[in-house]
Amino acid sequence: MSIASDNNCLWLPENIEDLLTVSVNGQADNSTFKGMHIINGAARPWLTGVMDDYTYFELLDHYGINPLAFVGEVEEHMALLMR
Template sequence: MSIAFDNNLLWVPPNIGDLLTVSVDGQADETTVQGMHVINNAASLWLSGAMDDYTYFELLDHYSIDPKIFVGEVEEHVQLLMK
């Protein structure tokens, strides 16, 4: 079952950018929480065209997120939404 399906209904976030957000648990230290904010803000900038692909992918890589896998999963989800 795909992440895009829940109870045979297609899940669509209120804002497609929500698919690119990351979260941390309540035990995360301040540095990790700040990193989460940086990544989530960058996703918004990237989607609006205010940040180029190279910069966004480099930022994800800096925070140990494989950009091709991360963005690829979102791309697959969006493709399911469009079918």
């Protein structure tokens, strides 16, 4: 299931960057936990244009996240919110 819908209800975050956050489980090692913080910290700079697309996508890819799928899912969610 995507983040765009859950039982036909849309999730409306207080801040748009909340759609771009990632989490790790409690058993994650320190480098994975650090990566989560780096990715989550990059959301606002990317959304406000401080960080360019290339850098943000490379960051996601570096930590094992498919950038096009990840951002595409957020774009899908936004499109549903705007309808």
